[in-house]
Structures are given as structure tokens and as C-alpha cells.
Amino acid sequence: MKKVVAGVDIGGTNTRFGLVDEKGKVLSENNFKTTDYPKINDFVQALTAGIKKLTAANKEFKLVGIGIGAPDANYHRGTIEHAPNLAWKGIVPLADLIRKKINVPVVVTNDANAAAMGEMIFGVAKKMKDFIVLTLGTGLGSGIVIDGKMVYGHTGFAGELGHMTVVPGGRECGCGRKGCFEAYASATGLVKTVIELMSEIRDESTLRDIPTSKLTSKKIAEAAAKKDPIAVKAMNKTAEILGFGIINSIVFSSPEAIILFGGLANAGEMLFAPTRKYLKENNYVLMKDTVKILPSGIPESKGAVMGSAALIWNDLKK
Amino acid sequence: MKKVVAGVDIGGTNTRFGLVDEKGKVLSENNFKTTDYPKINDFVQALTAGIKKLTAANKEFKLVGIGIGAPDANYHRGTIEHAPNLAWKGIVPLADLIRKKINVPVVVTNDANAAAMGEMIFGVAKKMKDFIVLTLGTGLGSGIVIDGKMVYGHTGFAGELGHMTVVPGGRECGCGRKGCFEAYASATGLVKTVIELMSEIRDESTLRDIPTSKLTSKKIAEAAAKKDPIAVKAMNKTAEILGFGIINSIVFSSPEAIILFGGLANAGEMLFAPTRKYLKENNYVLMKDTVKILPSGIPESKGAVMGSAALIWNDLKK
Numbered sequence: 001m002k003k004v005v006a007g008v009d010i011g012g013t014n015t016r017f018g019l020v021d022e023k024g025k026v027l028s029e030n031n032f033k034t035t036d037y038p039k040i041n042d043f044v045q046a047l048t049a050g051i052k053k054l055t056a057a058n059k060e061f062k063l064v065g066i067g068i069g070a071p072d073a074n075y076h077r078g079t080i081e082h083a084p085n086l087a088w089k090g091i092v093p094l095a096d097l098i099r100k101k102i103n104v105p106v107v108v109t110n111d112a113n114a115a116a117m118g119e120m121i122f123g124v125a126k127k128m129k130d131f132i133v134l135t136l137g138t139g140l141g142s143g144i145v146i147d148g149k150m151v152y153g154h155t156g157f158a159g160e161l162g163h164m165t166v167v168p169g170g171r172e173c174g175c176g177r178k179g180c181f182e183a184y185a186s187a188t189g190l191v192k193t194v195i196e197l198m199s200e201i202r203d204e205s206t207l208r209d210i211p212t213s214k215l216t217s218k219k220i221a222e223a224a225a226k227k228d229p230i231a232v233k234a235m236n237k238t239a240e241i242l243g244f245g246i247i248n249s250i251v252f253s254s255p256e257a258i259i260l261f262g263g264l265a266n267a268g269e270m271l272f273a274p275t276r277k278y279l280k281e282n283n284y285v286l287m288k289d290t291v292k293i294l295p296s297g298i299p300e301s302k303g304a305v306m307g308s309a310a311l312i313w314n315d316l317k318k
Numbered sequence: 319m320k321k322v323v324a325g326v327d328i329g330g331t332n333t334r335f336g337l338v339d340e341k342g343k344v345l346s347e348n349n350f351k352t353t354d355y356p357k358i359n360d361f362v363q364a365l366t367a368g369i370k371k372l373t374a375a376n377k378e379f380k381l382v383g384i385g386i387g388a389p390d391a392n393y394h395r396g397t398i399e400h401a402p403n404l405a406w407k408g409i410v411p412l413a414d415l416i417r418k419k420i421n422v423p424v425v426v427t428n429d430a431n432a433a434a435m436g437e438m439i440f441g442v443a444k445k446m447k448d449f450i451v452l453t454l455g456t457g458l459g460s461g462i463v464i465d466g467k468m469v470y471g472h473t474g475f476a477g478e479l480g481h482m483t484v485v486p487g488g489r490e491c492g493c494g495r496k497g498c499f500e501a502y503a504s505a506t507g508l509v510k511t512v513i514e515l516m517s518e519i520r521d522e523s524t525l526r527d528i529p530t531s532k533l534t535s536k537k538i539a540e541a542a543a544k545k546d547p548i549a550v551k552a553m554n555k556t557a558e559i560l561g562f563g564i565i566n567s568i569v570f571s572s573p574e575a576i577i578l579f580g581g582l583a584n585a586g587e588m589l590f591a592p593t594r595k596y597l598k599e600n601n602y603v604l605m606k607d608t609v610k611i612l613p614s615g616i617p618e619s620k621g622a623v624m625g626s627a628a629l630i631w632n633d634l635k636k
């Protein structure tokens with residue numbers, strides 16, 4: 001028999017799932033539209049049927065657990081709670097519902113925590129005990145590992161670094177507050193910074209020819225690669241705020257590395273180089289030069305499924 | 319035989335030490351001037367002789383460990399490193415030096431971590447697994463406990479919340495940077511806020527009759543208790559920044575409680591009430607109303623010795 005874990009990534013639009021072996025190899029995968037199942041029981045039925053089908057495809061497979069990354073997920077309770085981007089309202093006892101269909105250990109946490117677990121078990125943090133993963137996409141998610149353990153906190157919602165205030169009185173955030181880290185250091189934050197710069201400085205830029213609603217971090221990174229002045233300045237400004245938020249995180253837990261993952265991180269050295277420079281110049285003296293800024297070690301297309309599966313593999317290794 | 323632990327508090331001026339039993343009772347104590355021993359070997363000789371004398375005073379006592387709180391202490395290495403307020407320069411291998419004289423487990427960490435351990439083992443955090451202690455004195459120290467374990471981080475220097483930047487470009491900090499949490503939310507920070515307010519607003523205040531070099535947080539708290547307008551405003555402003563820094567810490571580790579200790583915390587409800595109000599109004603939605611703001615449960619005069627001893631009692635309980 002070959003032990004396999006199901007990794008599940010529940011997004012607002014798509015749900016992807018796959019079987020992952022102990023080494024992190026994705027053996028098979030499938031997906032469906034989350035939005036096709038506005039009722040949670042139908043969703044659970046579709047997901048568990050999908051996992052059973054993948055498992056049945058090979059007589060050698062023995063399913064030993066299901067790991068799930070989902071928005072607004074609570075690790076302690078195995079729930080999804082008041083997720084604004086999902087159809088299921090209130091508190092959804094997802095882990096319990098799934099266990100009634102497939103009786104194996106089920107773990108639920110948010111996608112950034114799953115990403116961090118993926119880095120620890122299969123990725124660039126394999127030998128690390130203290131690190132932080134920042135997922136720089138539409139928002140900014142974070143997974144924090146301290147002394148080899150994921151930080152869930154008293155509520156189960158720990159690791160919301162996207163909602164540190166980095167600019168008091170600054171940009172509006174989806175959470176209803178102002179100046180949150182994710183309003184600046186994310187793919188959408190980069191777009192906002194370009195718009196801000198277009199209003200403030202006179203430099204010519206090809207980005208001025210794109211409707212602001214069509215601007216993306218990818219287009220900005222491409223323009224920056226061609227030395228477009230507004231794109232370059234926006235990247236540097238984003239790196240500065242990213243560095244600022246990273247330093248405020250470093251004084252908390254003194255990690256060995258900060259690992260950057262997701263849309264904005266794909267800008268590569270254009271983002272990493274000025275971020276490292278900011279840290280070198282501004283980090284608190286006791287932590288100076290003690291923290292690596294690293295790109296993720298997990299392929300982006302497989303990251304969510306591998307990370308979710310890692311939640312279970314980590315438990316089994318204990 | 320009665321097992322006892324020596325708790326040691328090394329300060330820039332005085333070193334205090336005592337024997338503490340499993341329940342946190344300080345059985346005997348003594349102290350000497352740290353400044354009398356500019357050579358580390360002489361200091362270690364004096365300290366170990368002092369501990370031996372206390373232990374020998376009762377035939378029933380069996381010394382099972384020595385816990386030490388000291389500035390710029392590194393838990394992983396058992397060292398004091400480049401402490402600006404101590405005479406011993408460079409890296410001092412304190413734990414090793416003491417173990418050569420008294421062969422028991424020796425643990426060294428900074429005083430705020432010792433305070434946090436004291437709260438967990440003997441104080442208000444006895445039943446908590448996730449909390450943060452802020453020591454609001456000359457500076458702002460912090461001890462962070464996550465899932466029942468002290469956070470030391472990759473370097474051993476974790477928990478330096480006093481050096482989060484809370485006001486970008488703000489007040490000068492002793493660390494050479496600007497706008498650090500401890501430049502505002504500490505006893506000295508409160509004094510600075512009073513001076514700032516005296517320059518900005520026209521309100522009458524008895525504090526204007528005191529030379530600024532003689533202002534203390536105690537005098538300001540006394541004036542605030544008598545409704546002195548500048549003192550009250552300074553207290554509220556300090557509570558706001560304290561609340562701001564606390565929220566930025568909450569999104570990190572989602573603690574059950576923030577415990578306030580030290581000079582500024584002695585202002586009591588004049589500080590606690592506006593801090594709680596700020597949190598109620600400004601905390602991130604997922605953490606709202608999940609965090610208690612509590613005064614320390616350890617008597618201030620015994621706190622340092624009890625906290626240092628708790629470092630060892632905690633290890634022995636494992």
C-alpha cells in the first residue's frame with residue numbers, strides 16, 4: 001500500500017484537489033467550480049466523491065488524511081467562518097462534514113498557512129524552524145512558523161500580517177480600516193501605487209495608456225523590466241513598504257527567513273533586490289543581517305494542493 | 319529535601335537574586351551592586367557565592383537550577399551580548415561561567431521574557447497558552463508566549479516589540495532608528511508626550527512648573543488623577559499608541575491576553591481604560607473582542623526574581 005494525502009484548495013471561484021505522496025509529488029488532481037455548489041452539503045458531496053474517485057483509481061493508494069486550505073478557515077475549530085468570498089454564510093463546520101463522508105483526519109486552515117506548511121515540508125524551508133511566508137496576491141496572506149510549529153493563536157486566526165497597519169491613516173482596506181499592509185504590499189497594492197504615482201509625478205509611462213481598471217502587477221513588472229520610470233518607482237516604493245512590514249514582523253519572532261510567494265513575488269529581483277536593500281539599511285540592530293528574503297520553493301501551480309497536503313504529512317511525521 | 323531555584327535579575331545598577339520554591343514563594347533574597355564588578359569573573363564569583371550562601375542557610379534546600387534575566391541576553395547561547403548598560407563588553411558566556419561554579423541547569427534570557435515566564439508559571443497567565451507581556455519602563459520590553467512556549471526565534475533575540483516602528487519618521491530611539499514603539503509607549507515615552515503637548519496646546523498644567531528633566535511617569539499619573547488637562551491628554555495619547563502597537567501584535571499571534579507590567583502600567587485604569595477603548599474601536603475584525611488587557615499578577619518588587627526562577631520551574635515541569 002502507498003499512503004497518500006488529499007490536498008484541497010478552496011478558492012472563491014475554483015476548488016482544486018489532488019493526491020500527494022510523502023515526498024510532495026502530486027500523483028493525480030482534479031477541480032470543479034466552487035460557485036457550482038451554493039449549498040455546503042452539495043459541495044461536501046462533490047468534494048468527497050472527487051477524492052474517493054482519485055483514491056479508487058489505484059488499488060495501492062491508501063488515503064491517510066485530508067488537508068484543506070480555505071479563506072477565513074479556523075484551524076482549532078475546523079471551520080470556515082463568515083467568508084465574504086464564499087456562498088456559504090455563517091460558520092461552516094467543514095472538517096466535521098467531510099469526516100462524516102470519509103473517516104480520516106481532516107485539517108482546515110487558511111491558504112497562507114497551507115503555503116507555509118508546504119514550504120516547511122516540501123519547499124525552501126525544509127530545514128528551518130522559524131520562518132514566515134507572505135503570499136502577495138490580491139491580498140497579503142501570511143503563515144508564521146515558530147520553533148517548527150505553525151502559529152494559530154488563541155482564536156485559530158493568527159498570522160494576519162496583511163492587516164498590520166503600516167501607514168496610519170493610509171489607503172482604505174477591505175477590512176474597513178486604513179493603511180493595512182495588504183493595501184500596499186500585494187499585487188493590487190502595486191497597482192494602487194502606480195495610480196498614485198501617475199497622479200503625483202510627471203514622468204512619461206506606457207502605463208498611462210492602460211485604463212487603471214486593466215492594470216495588473218504583471219503588466220507593471222513587465223514595464224519595470226523595460227525601465228519604465230513609473231513602474232520602476234512603484235516597484236521600489238512597494239519594496240520599501242514590504243521591507244517596513246517585514247522588519248516589524250522580524251522584531252516579533254526573529255525568523256531565519258521571509259519567503260515571498262504569489263503574484264507580486266513573481267516580479268523577482270525587481271522586487272527582491274530593493275526589499276533586501278531596505279532591510280540592510282533599516283533593520284533593528286539585534287536582527288541585522290540575520291534574515292534571508294527568499295522566493296518560494298514550490299511551483300505556483302501545485303503550491304496550494306501540496307501545501308494543504310503538507311498539513312497532514314506534518315502531523316504524521318510527529 | 320525541598321527543591322529550590324535561584325532567580326537572578328541583573329540590572330545596569332543592581333543585581334538581585336533569591337531562592338524561589340515551586341509555588342513562586344521567594345524564600346530568601348539578597349542583592350549587590352552590579353557596578354561593583356566591572357570584571358565578569360568577579361561578578362560570577364560574587365553571584366555564585368551569594369547563591370551558595372542562601373542555599374546553605376537551610377539544610378533542607380536542594381538547588382535545582384538558576385534562572386537569569388539580563389539585558390541583551392541570548393537564550394540559545396546563554397550569553398549577554400554587547401549590552402550597552404553593562405560594563406562587560408562583547409559576548410559574555412554567562413551561563414557557562416556560572417555552571418563551572420555551580421553545576422546545575424542555568425538559563426539566561428532578557429528580563430521581559432523572564433517576566434512573561436513569571437506570569438505563566440506564577441501570575442495572571444497561569445492557564446493561558448498564548449499571551450504577550452509588555453514591560454513599560456524606561457523602555458518597552460516584551461515576552462511572547464505562543465502555544466505555551468516562549469518565543470526566542472532563530473537568533474534567540476525574538477520579542478523586541480519595543481522596536482516595532484509605530485510612527486514612521488517619528489521620535490528618535492536609542493537604537494538609532496525613528497518612531498519605535500518604546501519611544502511612545504513607556505514611562506519615558508509618556509514624559510516625551512507631555513513635553514510635546516506642552517509645546518502644542520495652550521492648556522494650563524501643573525506639569526509646566528516642573529523642569530522637563532524632572533518629569534516622571536509617576537508625577538504625570540498623579541496629575542492625571544487630579545484631571546490635569548495635559549496629563550490626561552498625554553495619558554490618552556499614550557494609550558492610543560499603545561493600543562495601536564498592541565493591535566499590530568495581535569494580528570501576528572492572536573493572543574488571549576496582553577499583560578502590562580512596570581512603571582507606566584502602574585497608572586492603572588487611567589491607562590487601561592483608554593487602551594481597551596482604542597482596541598474595541600480599532601482592532602482587526604477577526605480578532606475583535608478576543609483579547610484581554612490585564613495588569614500583571616506578580617508583585618513588582620518580587621517580579622524579576624520570581625520570573626527568572628520561573629524559567630527553570632517551567633523546564634522542570636515538562
